[in-house]
Amino acid sequence: MSITQEYLLDAYRARRLGEPSPPAPGAHDWQVVRELRDRREFRAVLAGRPARGRLRAALSRWFHGPASRRLDAPVSRKA
Template identity: 70%
Template sequence: MSITQQYLLDTYRARLLDEAAPPAPGTHDWQVVREFRDHRQFRAVIAGRPVHGRIRQALVRRLHAWPRSTW
């Protein structure tokens, strides 16, 4: 059963039982992404790591660790 079919079935059941319809699929996707980001930032603070710029710092360390070529 696809997500759309499940949504239609849930909407039908809610209408039969006079309940509120469930949210459409994808309605809260961005909220989930924001909460995941906030949770990662929280875990970084608790672990004593910097919250912002971790990827850039790792790339800079890699870049400076490579031996320079002599062309």
């Protein structure tokens, strides 16, 4: 049974019993994502790590390396 079929069955049962219908699938997805991000940041602060920018900083180091040899810096070629 798909999630849509399950939702329709639950909505049908709720209507028959006079109860409020359940929320549609995906109605609160972004709220859950925000809550997970907030929890991750909170746990990072408790552990004494920076709460934001860790992934971006790691990717920047991975792709650009040390500041002396950045990939986006112009390369001088001597012939």
